[in-house]
Amino acid sequence: MKRITMTGLVIVGVDGSAAAAAAVEWAADDASRTGAELRIVHALDRHPYNIAGVVALGPEDVLLRGAAKVLEAAEAIARSRQPTVQVVPQLVEGRPADVLQEQAQQADELVIGDRGLGGFTRALLGSVTMKTAGQAPCPVVVVRAGSRERIGEIAVGVDDSDSCEPAIAYAFAQAGLRGATLRLIHAWQVPVHAFAPEIYFDVDEIHATRHEMVRERVAPWEARHPEVELVEDVQNAHPVDALTGTACDLLIVGSHGRGAFGSLLLGSVSRGVLHHASCPVAVVRGRT
Ligand SMILES: Nc1ncnc2c1ncn2[C@@H]1O[C@H](COP(=O)(O)OP(=O)(O)OP(=O)(O)O)[C@@H](O)[C@H]1O
Ligand SMILES: [Mg+2]
Numbered sequence: 001m002k003r004i005t006m007t008g009l010v011i012v013g014v015d016g017s018a019a020a021a022a023a024v025e026w027a028a029d030d031a032s033r034t035g036a037e038l039r040i041v042h043a044l045d046r047h048p049y050n051i052a053g054v055v056a057l058g059p060e061d062v063l064l065r066g067a068a069k070v071l072e073a074a075e076a077i078a079r080s081r082q083p084t085v086q087v088v089p090q091l092v093e094g095r096p097a098d099v100l101q102e103q104a105q106q107a108d109e110l111v112i113g114d115r116g117l118g119g120f121t122r123a124l125l126g127s128v129t130m131k132t133a134g135q136a137p138c139p140v141v142v143v144r145a146g147s148r149e150r151i152g153e154i155a156v157g158v159d160d161s162d163s164c165e166p167a168i169a170y171a172f173a174q175a176g177l178r179g180a181t182l183r184l185i186h187a188w189q190v191p192v193h194a195f196a197p198e199i200y201f202d203v204d205e206i207h208a209t210r211h212e213m214v215r216e217r218v219a220p221w222e223a224r225h226p227e228v229e230l231v232e233d234v235q236n237a238h239p240v241d242a243l244t245g246t247a248c249d250l251l252i253v254g255s256h257g258r259g260a261f262g263s264l265l266l267g268s269v270s271r272g273v274l275h276h277a278s279c280p281v282a283v284v285r286g287r288t
Contacts, residue, residue: 010036012111013100014074018145019113024074026143027111028082033177037086040074043099097131104136111141124275134265139284155183156252164254167284171252172221175228183231186214187242210234240272252282
């Protein structure tokens with residue numbers, strides 16, 4: 001079982017959008033639960049403005065002033081939400097996904113919105129979100145705009161590969177901090193067997209072995225967190241449907257890291273969950 005080294009630092013990325021404001025609130029709440037410092041990061045990307053003849057910057061650096069305003073507004077949200085949390089605003093020049101990736105090296109978790117100010121209006125997730133969730137070295141929590149009622153339950157996706165272990169560890173820690181029930185969701189499906197209808201599956205037996213797999217996988221964390229109440233939820237369903245089908249305060253999945261390029265580091269289930277969940281989603285990178 002892997003131990004998690006805590007750095008006592010939560011980072012939230014802001015761009016002035018409603019989703020980023022919701023991310024600041026989530027991050028402030030979590031920093032308050034763990035006693036961590038909250039660093040609010042805004043990446044100032046001059047690149048889109050560097051088209052000669054299109055934008056003539058005056059003597060005053062208007063981009064810098066705009067960036068400072070974004071940070072100030074985010075800082076005010078964090079301070080009014082959690083006055084006791086130590087808040088440090090930070091302006092960094094560079095492309096947002098690169099800046100957040102670099103910052104994440106030092107953090108316990110990185111919190112971002114599902115989308116931002118820019119973007120293609122019909123896209124379900126912003127490009128910074130997709131890239132960051134796929135490659136950040138720490139857990140990435142993706143938050144949507146809008147307020148939510150507390151349900152008192154969080155959920156984690158458990159499969160039969162070791163790659164979900166960091167997600168399970170994060171889930172137990174979160175459930176312990178929140179005093180929340182932890183729902184362990186495992187979805188299984190029989191292969192489509194239209195061409196071999198004679199193949200017979202004993203559904204009860206599959207359910208029993210899957211319950212056993214889930215119990216074995218969480219046993220080491222259960223021993224460390226006896227205070228966390230568990231609900232085992234084994235379903236014959238597509239994993240994205242199973243994971244997004246029950247209302248909860250936080251949904252935790254592994255990232256299924258596979259290779260070295262961009263959003264392909266996110267497995268199809270993690271991607272589907274990020275697209276379709278209505279609650280905050282934590283993507284926790286597996287060992288690669
Ligand atoms: N410049 C930035 N600095 C810090 N964090 C950022 C920045 N831009 C985006 N983010 C973070 O990423 C989240 C998602 O924004 P993203 O930029 O991916 O979406 P978008 O603007 O809708 O689309 P796109 O930028 O791909 O056109 C934001 O809510 C914010 O948390
Ligand atoms: Mg953007």
